[in-house]
Amino acid sequence: MPLEIPEVVIDRLPVYYRLLSRLQADGTAVVSSQELGLALGVTPAQIRKDLSYFGRFGKQGRGYSVQRLTEELRSLLGLKRRWKVVLVGVGRLGRAIASYRGFEPQGFDIVGTYDVNPEAVGSGADDIEVRSVADLQRDLTVGPVDIGIVAVPGTEAQAVIDVLVCAGVTAILNYAPIAAQVPANVEVRQIDPVLALQGMTYHLNRRAGQP
Amino acid sequence: MPLEIPEVVIDRLPVYYRLLSRLQADGTAVVSSQELGLALGVTPAQIRKDLSYFGRFGKQGRGYSVQRLTEELRSLLGLKRRWKVVLVGVGRLGRAIASYRGFEPQGFDIVGTYDVNPEAVGSGADDIEVRSVADLQRDLTVGPVDIGIVAVPGTEAQAVIDVLVCAGVTAILNYAPIAAQVPANVEVRQIDPVLALQGMTYHLNRRAGQP
DNA sequence: CCTTGTGAAATAGTTCACAGCA
DNA sequence: TGCTGTGAACTATTTCACAAGG
Numbered sequence: 001m002p003l004e005i006p007e008v009v010i011d012r013l014p015v016y017y018r019l020l021s022r023l024q025a026d027g028t029a030v031v032s033s034q035e036l037g038l039a040l041g042v043t044p045a046q047i048r049k050d051l052s053y054f055g056r057f058g059k060q061g062r063g064y065s066v067q068r069l070t071e072e073l074r075s076l077l078g079l080k081r082r083w084k085v086v087l088v089g090v091g092r093l094g095r096a097i098a099s100y101r102g103f104e105p106q107g108f109d110i111v112g113t114y115d116v117n118p119e120a121v122g123s124g125a126d127d128i129e130v131r132s133v134a135d136l137q138r139d140l141t142v143g144p145v146d147i148g149i150v151a152v153p154g155t156e157a158q159a160v161i162d163v164l165v166c167a168g169v170t171a172i173l174n175y176a177p178i179a180a181q182v183p184a185n186v187e188v189r190q191i192d193p194v195l196a197l198q199g200m201t202y203h204l205n206r207r208a209g210q211p
Numbered sequence: 212m213p214l215e216i217p218e219v220v221i222d223r224l225p226v227y228y229r230l231l232s233r234l235q236a237d238g239t240a241v242v243s244s245q246e247l248g249l250a251l252g253v254t255p256a257q258i259r260k261d262l263s264y265f266g267r268f269g270k271q272g273r274g275y276s277v278q279r280l281t282e283e284l285r286s287l288l289g290l291k292r293r294w295k296v297v298l299v300g301v302g303r304l305g306r307a308i309a310s311y312r313g314f315e316p317q318g319f320d321i322v323g324t325y326d327v328n329p330e331a332v333g334s335g336a337d338d339i340e341v342r343s344v345a346d347l348q349r350d351l352t353v354g355p356v357d358i359g360i361v362a363v364p365g366t367e368a369q370a371v372i373d374v375l376v377c378a379g380v381t382a383i384l385n386y387a388p389i390a391a392q393v394p395a396n397v398e399v400r401q402i403d404p405v406l407a408l409q410g411m412t413y414h415l416n417r418r419a420g421q422p
Numbered sequence: 423c424c425t426t427g428t429g430a431a432a433t434a435g436t437t438c439a440c441a442g443c444a
Numbered sequence: 445t446g447c448t449g450t451g452a453a454c455t456a457t458t459t460c461a462c463a464a465g466g
Contacts, residue, residue, distance in 0.1 A: 006435065014409035018388060032447065040390045044447095045437055052449055060448045061444045077409050078416025085408075096307030097404075102388070106405050146415055147408065170418070171411040173404060177229060177313070179251045187414050189407035193308075193384060194317050196400035197296075197358065198225035198288050200382040203398050204357055205289025207381070217457070243425065255425090256459055263427055271426045271465045 009050045015040060016047065017073040023066045032063035082107045084145040086169075088160050089152035090115040090130050093175060097151055098128050111145060116156070133160065140167035147171040154178045220261045226251060227258065228284040234277045243274035293318045295356040297380075299371050300363035301326040301341050304386060308362055309339050322356060327367070344371065351378035358382040365389045 019039055023031055033044035040047075051057055051064075057072050058064045074080055085108050087098055098113055118130040131139065140163075148164040150157055150172060157176030164172060171187045174180050177195075180188050230250055234242055244255035251258075262268055262275075268283050269275045285291055296319050298309055309324055329341040342350065351374075359375040361368055361383060368387030375383060382398045385391050388406075391399050 008435070010413050011406075011410045013413065014406040015390065017409065018406070019390070034447080041392065043437065045439095046435095048447090048449060049436075056449065058448050059444070060442070061446045063447065076413065076416075078412040078419075079409065083408075083412060083415070092310060092312075093307065096304065099303060100404075101303075102405055103408075106409070108405075108408055147411065149404075171408075171415055173407055173411070179226065179230070181252065187411040189411060191402060191404055191407060193311075193360075193402055194313055194319075195222075195225040195229070196384055196402060197294075197314075197319055197382075198228065198290065198317070199222045200358065200384070200398040200400060201289040201294060202221050202224065202287065204294070204382055205287075208289075219457070245425080254459070256461095257457095259425090259427060260458075267427065269426050272424045273466070274425065 005053050009053060012042075012046075012050055013073055013077055016050070017070070017077060017079075020066055020070040020073060024070050028066050030063045031066055031069075033058075035063070079107055082109055083147055084109055084111045084143075085147045085149060086110070086112040086114065086136070086140070086145045086164075087149045087151065088114045088133060088136065088164070089150060089156075089175075090118075090128075091151070091153075094151040097149060097175070108147070110149075111143070112139060116152075133163075136160075137163050137167055140164070140169065144168060147173065149173045149175070150180075151175045216264045220264060223253075223257075223261055224284055224288055227261070228281065228288060228290075231277055231281040231284060235281050239277050241274045242277055242280075244269070246274070290318055293320055294358055295320055295322045295354075296358045296360060297321070297323040297325065297347075297351070297356045297375075298360045298362065299325045299344060299347065299375070300361060300367075300386075301329075301339075302362070302364075305362040308360060308386070319358070321360075322354070323350060327363075344374075347371075348374050348378055351375070351380065355379060358384065360384045360386070361391075362386045 016036065019036065033047040036047050037044040054076055055072065057069050085103070087094060087110050090098060090113050094115070098110060103110065113128050113130045114133045114136050115130050116133050118132045148169045150160050152160050154177045157174065157178050158181060161172060161174070161180050161182060165182055165186055170185060172180065172182065173189050173191065175191045177192055182188055227247065230247065244258040247258050248255040265287055266283065268280050296314070298305060298321050301309060301324050305326070309321060314321065324339050324341045325344045325347050326341050327344050329343045359380045361371050363371050365388045368385065368389050369392060372383060372391050372393065376393055376397055381396060383391065383393065384400050384402065386402045388403055393399055
């Protein structure tokens with residue numbers, strides 16, 4: 001169990017965890033690295049090696065207890081507690097994020113939503129209270145949060161991220177189309193469908209040459 | 212210019228392209244790998260090496276012409292043409308994707324939207340026509356598309372992906388929380404905010420130990 | 423003097439292959 | 445027998461460092 005675990009390994013753990021959760025719900029008791037690898041499209045060796053960074057969770061000749069491994073991953077990933085999240089930006093995208101039902105069951109609670117223009121939001125039947133971004137810094141001092149989700153236009157995103165970081169938020173999920181500048185101790189993950197599409201059109205374009 | 216270009220390199224090109232586009236809009240004429248690296252949080256050597264897989268686009272002592280490099284990247288990434296996209300799944304998430312304004316300016320046209328339950332969608336003021344997924348296979352045969360965006364529940368996602376792949380779609384943007392099974396010639400990119408959050412909670416959790 | 427492009431060196435990550443245990 | 449855990453081998457990726465050009 002070395003002190004330096006590669007970031008790629010950490011980013012695969014949630015993928016393993018998600019599959020394990022499903023297997024557990026399906027009532028599967030035991031699973032081998034072979035079976036996991038098949039379902040996820042990765043090699044069994046990689047799964048065993050990844051898990052071996054954190055402990056010995058399997059049984060030789062048998063495989064892994066689904067129950068046990070799910071619990072270990074929950075623990076490793078910090079999913080035994082709930083996490084406080086603020087959402088900044090409540091435009092079209094922000095509203096979709098605010099109403100997404102997938103966060104809460106996984107332990108992520110959106111405890112505040114902010115926008116430069118808070119009154120523009122009470123338009124629908126959605127019952128979310130939106131505060132002004134001007135209040136963000138103060139609110140974070142009063143009630144700290146763990147994670148910030150940024151869904152403002154690219155032009156405003158860095159300023160919002162700066163406020164979050166200054167207020168001590170050390171994890172940011174960035175939907176804005178910019179490369180966020182943050183100190184080394186702050187985690188950032190980028191969600192950007194356009195970048196993903198453009199990575200694929202490279203291949204589509206290339207294939208158009210010799211089909 | 213070797214024949215085998217690493218996938219990580221290809222996935223960074225859109226990031227470079229996005230920044231270059233902004234610089235061009237701002238009227239910047241020339242930029243060095245140092246400046247690009249600073250703005251993106253990567254090393255200048257990496258940018259030079261990445262670009263060198265595709266050609267020699269810079270001028271020694273000067274840097275890169277923003278105009279020239281933007282054009283080269285547009286060309287490499289296949290962004291000089293428009294791409295036809297279908298969206299499958301028009302629930303909460305699918306509607307947000309359908310109404311997202313960021314695809315069209317980048318050359319991605321959503322030419323069809325599908326749902327198992329097409330009539331449920333005409334609820335708002337949105338003017339999108341939604342067809343039944345039952346029609347998907349036939350429609351794709353009549354008018355092929357380049358890219359499929361999957362925004363259906365996890366339980367249905369693999370079936371939808373199978374239909375797309377069988378119909379010859381070789382690029383899939385998957386918003387469903389599953390590890391898609393596809394043949395080797397099909398590109399898949401996953402958009403999953405929960406996985407991204409869980410990758411960050413690992414670090415938050417760990418830090419809670421020794422702050 | 424400044425900055426590219428690039429082999430070579432260094433680092434990082436993956437896969438192999440097998441000892442060891444159930 | 446079947447499968448894990450893991451050093452060692454291999455492969456991939458990043459960074460260095462410098463020749464060469466403007």
